[in-house]
Amino acid sequence: MASKIIGCAQNTLNKLCALQKPFVYNTKVAVEVAKQVYVKEGMSFPTGTQFSQAQQTLQNSLKINNLKNLTFTDVAKSGVVLAEIYTFFLIGEIVGRRNLIGYNVKSEESHEH
Numbered sequence: 165m166a167s168k169i170i171g172c173a174q175n176t177l178n179k180l181c182a183l184q185k186p187f188v189y190n191t192k193v194a195v196e197v198a199k200q201v202y203v204k205e206g207m208s209f210p211t212g213t214q215f216s217q218a219q220q221t222l223q224n225s226l227k228i229n230n231l232k233n234l235t236f237t238d239v240a241k242s243g244v245v246l247a248e249i250y251t252f253f254l255i256g257e258i259v260g261r262r263n264l265i266g267y268n269v270k271s272e273e274s275h276e277h
Contacts, residue, residue, distance in 0.1 A: 201207075210218075224230070261267055 258264055
């Protein structure tokens with residue numbers, strides 16, 4: 165019994181070690197591409213002033229007085245945007261599962277013990 169567990173652990177470790185080199189390589193490639201995009205687009209980290217401006221804008225938009233002044237059109241537009249976001253989430257779930265309904269789960273009898 166113990167030898168089976170050790171053999172299984174060794175097999176899993178060998179598989180993980182085999183994946184290490186491609187993972188490291190792909191990560192390095194992604195970092196280099198991100199660096200090139202960062203330089204080409206002229207991107208930079210936000211300054212402290214920009215952070216404080218964003219925080220102030222967020223606080224002002226969440227005040228109760230602003231919520232009282234909402235019109236039906238504003239609420240309807242927000243509802244449409246939320247519906248779009250939810251639809252994209254659902255499409256992503258379907259693509260990730262590669263199945264329209266539920267996950268493709270194999271029965272217990274097909275698993276090897």
